[in-house]
Amino acid sequence: MSERFDILFEGLPEEKALELLRTNPEELSNPVEKYTAATRLAACRSDRSLEGLIEAIELDPENLFNRITRRKVLEALGRRRDPRALPALFTALGFDDEASVINAVDSIAQIGAPLSNHQSEQLLSALNGSDNQKRSVIQTHARLGIASGEQAIAALERDDNPLVAGAARAYAAKVHGQFDRLAPLIPQLTDSIAGRRRAAVIDLGDAGDVSVLPHLVTCPVSMPLRAKSAFQLVDPQKSGTVPIAHSDLIIQLLQDDPSMLSLQHDWICSEEIAEIEKNLQHRDEGKQYGGALSVIKMPKGQQLDTIDHIHSRFWSDYGVNYLLTAVVGLQGLQERSDLVRTALAETLPQYAKSRVAAAWSCLRLGLKDQVEPLMQIQQTTSWLPLKWSCEQVLKGL
Structure with a gap:
């Protein structure tokens, strides 16, 4: 956990x-x-x-x-x-x-910690398991930089399961510098199956090739998952800083505008409230973002009514909470700025991503009365996407 x-x-x-x-x-x-x-x-x-x-x-x-x-x-x-x-x-x-x-x-x-030769052999032998176990073993080889598994893992790049093959390709790139092996992971970022998209995001973060960042940023999976991989790429030493060359893309990722994501057409629902509610609560983040985009496309009056209706029914759902908070900021809806203040003040851990959305919404809405809470969050949070967001928003305010 x-x-x-x-x-x-x-x-x-x-x-x-x-x-x-x-x-x-x-x-x-x-x-x-x-x-x-x-x-x-x-x-x-x-x-x-x-x-x-x-x-x-x-x-x-x-x-x-x-x-x-x-x-x-x-x-x-x-x-x-x-x-x-x-x-x-x-x-x-x-x-x-x-x-x-x-x-x-x-x-x-x-x-x-560095492993002994015997421990490395034990770890490699754990490849003889389910696909989930294989994926985990390969990821550990990549994260620990264990070069001795090259031959066994290279054979898995052709595995029928893309979650196994993707991890093997990330290992080849990270440990052996074979970045050309990553090419099949780019189209996987827009796969119709959410689990494959999520796996590709994780694998590209492990691979360590920062050139894939633009593709990662627009992948329709959860913002925290993309942020974890993106920060791995731009700040591998976990210093808490983002190089200027990559800051615009990191800001785009954290502001998380659904219109900037690679959404499939059938993920974007009609403007019927029941359809939007269904999408916002869907297990596939692509559908969730499609629901949020439907709200963004509405005329302002309809937007406000829709937000009020969904807020009254689903504000406690942390996925819906996050998307509504983001939409209020992205659309500059001063009339609903209290939702942003409420989201920023929420301390339960499952609402952490809502606080990221709220921070950027404070900047878009010019909520200078939130400077003190933003400073407090920036000083106390250990979650890098939230800390960095607060730093950037405070500079803007």
């Missing part, structure tokens, strides 16, 4: 979390607390909590709650980024639970 959701578990003390982690789930009135405890310990820093997480890898997976907890534990160890967890994570590569193996592989990548 992302660090931005840690606030949801702050009320659980470390000692209590350790106690829950060691308790038989059959003895708990609410067994869900056991894997919640694992997630909580991901944000702790003591040796005792690290040891507790490593211990929990040995939980008996026959019990469903233990099995889920073990997955959360493996994920938490990646968040801890402590190399002392590596031996236990490599043990987990032999589990027969695919989700646990994938979490272990991902955590090895997150820790980022």
Whole structure:
């Protein structure tokens, strides 16, 4: 689980979390607390909590709650980024639970420590799994720069599953400098299947070729996913700065105007409110952006009525919240500036992208009364797209 959701578990003390982690789930009135405890310990820093997480890898997976907890534990160890967890994570590569193996592989990548030859061989052997597992193993090779997997991974560039082939191509580019292998990923950014578009965005971020940035910016997937890959490309050292040569494209990405995205025609719905509501709540972001574009194309009076209606019904839906906030700014709707102020003040983690939209809307609407909140967010947030957005908006205001 992302660090931005840690606030949801702050009320659980470390000692209590350790106690829950060691308790038989059959003895708990609410067994869900056991894997919640694992997630909580991901944000702790003591040796005792690290040891507790490593211990929990040995939980008996026959019990469903233990099995889920073990997955959360493996994920938490990646968040801890402590190399002392590596031996236990490599043990987990032999589990027969695919989700646990994938979490272990991902955590090895997150820790980022150099691997021994034996560990590299163990990791490569994990390619013998499902397509999801193959993709995760290849991504870890790319992120750790492990050159020894070249031959085995190169063969997967021709895999029938584009999610496996794409990861293999990103590895060839990142680790072996073969950037020409990325060409098939560009058309995949506009694929009709959302999962393939998302995978291509991730793969291009891993590949490290900043020349693909213009294609990445216009891909119709969620802004946070594009932003993660884009910042990987323009700021690989995570310094928090964006080179001037790329700042315009990053601003375009973060302002997220649906009319600038590569949308398929059938994703753009009619101006009927019921159709727009359906699109805004669709699982495919292409459809969501198509719904927002339909609102943008309306005459102003109809826009305001539509926004008011959707706001009254779906403002708590964080996807709808984000798109409405963006539309208000993009269209310069001073009459609905209170929605922007409300979105900027929202601190729940699932609304973080709404705060990005609200920040840029503050600039477009000239909301100088929001300078202090913007400064506070800029100083306290650790999410780079939000921090950088606030910096740029404050300069503009």
